[in-house]
Amino acid sequence: MTQTADLEALTHAMIEAATRAGADQSDAIAVHAQATSIDVRKSDLELAERAEAVEIGLRVLIGGRQACVSASDHSAATIIEMAERAVAMAREAPVDDYLGLADPDQLARDADIAALEMADPGEDPLPDQLQALAFRAEAAAAEAPGISQIESANASFSRRRLWLAASNGFSGGYARTGHAVSTVAITGEGLGMERDYAGESRIWASDLPEPEAIGRLAAERTLARAGSRKPPTGAFPILYDRRVSPSLIGHLLGAVNGSAIARGASWLRKALQEQVLPEAFSLIEDPLRPRYASSRPFDAEGLPSRRRAIVENGVLTGWTLDLATGRKLGMESTASATRGLTSPPSPGNSNVALTQGAASVDDLLAEMGRGLVVTSMLGASINGTTGDYSRGAAGFWVEGGKIAYPVNECTIAGNLRDMLMTITAANDAEDWRSVQVPSLLVRGMTVAGA
Numbered sequence: 001m002t003q004t005a006d007l008e009a010l011t012h013a014m015i016e017a018a019t020r021a022g023a024d025q026s027d028a029i030a031v032h033a034q035a036t037s038i039d040v041r042k043s044d045l046e047l048a049e050r051a052e053a054v055e056i057g058l059r060v061l062i063g064g065r066q067a068c069v070s071a072s073d074h075s076a077a078t079i080i081e082m083a084e085r086a087v088a089m090a091r092e093a094p095v096d097d098y099l100g101l102a103d104p105d106q107l108a109r110d111a112d113i114a115a116l117e118m119a120d121p122g123e124d125p126l127p128d129q130l131q132a133l134a135f136r137a138e139a140a141a142a143e144a145p146g147i148s149q150i151e152s153a154n155a156s157f158s159r160r161r162l163w164l165a166a167s168n169g170f171s172g173g174y175a176r177t178g179h180a181v182s183t184v185a186i187t188g189e190g191l192g193m194e195r196d197y198a199g200e201s202r203i204w205a206s207d208l209p210e211p212e213a214i215g216r217l218a219a220e221r222t223l224a225r226a227g228s229r230k231p232p233t234g235a236f237p238i239l240y241d242r243r244v245s246p247s248l249i250g251h252l253l254g255a256v257n258g259s260a261i262a263r264g265a266s267w268l269r270k271a272l273q274e275q276v277l278p279e280a281f282s283l284i285e286d287p288l289r290p291r292y293a294s295s296r297p298f299d300a301e302g303l304p305s306r307r308r309a310i311v312e313n314g315v316l317t318g319w320t321l322d323l324a325t326g327r328k329l330g331m332e333s334t335a336s337a338t339r340g341l342t343s344p345p346s347p348g349n350s351n352v353a354l355t356q357g358a359a360s361v362d363d364l365l366a367e368m369g370r371g372l373v374v375t376s377m378l379g380a381s382i383n384g385t386t387g388d389y390s391r392g393a394a395g396f397w398v399e400g401g402k403i404a405y406p407v408n409e410c411t412i413a414g415n416l417r418d419m420l421m422t423i424t425a426a427n428d429a430e431d432w433r434s435v436q437v438p439s440l441l442v443r444g445m446t447v448a449g450a
Contacts, residue, residue: 011165017083027166057341111297140215170302258325267387294350357425
């Protein structure tokens with residue numbers, strides 16, 4: 001198994017090779033990733049996959065130009081070739097005067113990585129153990145009366161070690177694990193067939209729910225979908241279930257991303273220090289929460305992670321920025337850089353939480369009276385510049401403050417700026433998610449159904 005010290009050595013070898021090849025600045029990533037996934041069906045093994053690799057990526061900068069290269073071979077000869085190719089590519093790239101590494105005094109120092117508990121200290125589960133988890137989830141779902149078949153049950157595990165180094169002196173890394181179990185169940189046959197799923201993931205195996213609970217939830221959700229039909233057409237309140245409500249906040253996060261702001265392609269580009277949510281709501285990002293899937297001690301440019309309010313008491317307080325977009329906008333980076341092996345840094349979020357409400361979902365159903373509960377969505381027509389919003393949806397129709405029947409094949413539409421200003425939150429956010437958003441009641445949207 002590749003050790004952390006080996007990954008660190010690889011990144012420093014790439015930096016040295018880039019400097020010898022003529023780069024002004026460079027940064028490098030080395031990743032050792034391993035993953036095992038088991039699918040079962042009808043009490044038998046359906047698919048077993050295991051992957052393990054060490055991959056390396058190098059970014060070089062020369063006079064405002066940059067290029068990224070990657071490889072799965074990490075021999076000394078390959079690293080030299082990568083550096084030479086990257087430098088040659090960068091010399092042909094367009095100039096962007098905002099590109100550049102962080103100043104040394106901006107870099108993270110002595111990060112307390114252990115406090116984030118991002119890697120399960122236990123033994124990695126064996127394939128047989130994962131298969132047993134998947135069988136248990138499948139059996140629990142299949143036991144529910146009315147379930148005609150289990151489309152799939154899955155259990156998986158991943159472990160990823162990463163090291164990042166740069167020519168400005170930064171050098172740091174960490175490990176991350178993930179455990180997951182999911183089930184997809186089916187009820188009915190032919191044109192009357194309906195399906196739904198349940199799935200959860202955790203950093204530590206001890207935090208993952210029992211697979212039986214996941215299987216039973218998949219069956220419960222599927223059986224509730226039986227007999228779906230189209231809802232009426234008109235203007236109604238819509239309750240976004242907590243399974244889909246993060247997508248609404250995701251549109252807000254996309255609109256305040258520095259890349260979109262710098263391009264002028266955001267429906268919130270003129271909304272800084274303006275109200276974008278009702279006053280009761282704040283949207284907090286905290287990359288330093290222990291045992292969360294997107295926690296990180298530093299960003300992809302080596303800046304120390306920190307807690308910040310993206311929206312505070314309904315007011316948009318700032319953009320999400322990496323170094324380059326911050327320079328373009330005349331602002332400091334928010335330590336939000338993310339990147340892959342083959343791509344340069346770009347802004348991204350981690351561990352975002354929206355203020356919860358005091359009301360239960362039943363309270364919100366009673367408040368809405370007549371309308372639509374959305375539990376799943378497909379397709380999207382969203383104008384990033386105007387915020388005009390249209391999506392296919394399925395869920396449940398509400399009459400008299402109670403769920404009346406399941407619905408499918410409908411479209412919901414509105415404008416995101418207007419929608420977000422009308423939200424009321426339930427108290428049911430799932431605290432294990434990296435985007436924690438409760439069910440949200442949105443008023444005055446259009447439903448196109450029967």
